[in-house]
Amino acid sequence: MAHYELATPVDEATIRKLRVNDTVTLETTLYGIRDATQIHLFDKGRTTNFDLRGHAVIHTAPNVRKVPPSAEYPAGYQPVCIGTTTSDRMERFTRPLMKQYGVRMIVGKGGLRDGSKAAFKELGGVYLAIIGGTAALETTWIERIEAVDLDDLNPESLWRFKIKSFGPLLVAMDSQGTSLYDAVKDETARRRAAALESLGVHAS
Numbered sequence: 001m002a003h004y005e006l007a008t009p010v011d012e013a014t015i016r017k018l019r020v021n022d023t024v025t026l027e028t029t030l031y032g033i034r035d036a037t038q039i040h041l042f043d044k045g046r047t048t049n050f051d052l053r054g055h056a057v058i059h060t061a062p063n064v065r066k067v068p069p070s071a072e073y074p075a076g077y078q079p080v081c082i083g084t085t086t087s088d089r090m091e092r093f094t095r096p097l098m099k100q101y102g103v104r105m106i107v108g109k110g111g112l113r114d115g116s117k118a119a120f121k122e123l124g125g126v127y128l129a130i131i132g133g134t135a136a137l138e139t140t141w142i143e144r145i146e147a148v149d150l151d152d153l154n155p156e157s158l159w160r161f162k163i164k165s166f167g168p169l170l171v172a173m174d175s176q177g178t179s180l181y182d183a184v185k186d187e188t189a190r191r192r193a194a195a196l197e198s199l200g201v202h203a204s
Helices: 012-017 034-040 088-101 116-124 134-142 180-198
Strands: 003-007 023-035 054-057 063-066 077-079 105-108 126-129 142-150 160-173
Touching: 023 105, 023 126, 034 088, 034 134, 077 142, 088 105, 088 116, 116 126, 116 160, 134 142, 160 180
Parallel strands: 003 023, 023 054, 054 105, 105 126
Antiparallel strands: 023 160, 063 077, 126 160, 142 160
């Protein structure tokens, strides 16, 4: 296990070094994205003027406050609470995010499935897991909201966050085709079988 401090954007070679159970702290820029954002990008033909190549996206629909634009709030939004939502329902967007927009890292909770695992291996990406219920802490890692796009979808807009020491985050799926969620599933099945056997029950 190793820890990496990564200032975004990063290249494929850097991502290929990361392994499951490593930890990562992100610096500089993080993009917020959620269901509606991706539905509009990939199902409804919309585009963004943000350059996501080499960047990380986080599955979020942040709680923000509209304020007059200023040096502190250049996008006219004050972050109130920026938490992470469950990633699984956005599974189908992993490959197009990487292939069309060059995204390298996805931050979320709960994990992704085999399609994402294959995309990470083929295209060079990772899934960075964050613990649920840590929205208040996550918000302290965000210095400001720099810009926003597709804002008619608010709060499921496409957000550009200025971040500082965002993490540590756990590498839960890597570019080698390894998934922490597969390992947990296999270990759970093994322990279940052992427990049933100790009770004299034979699992079908």
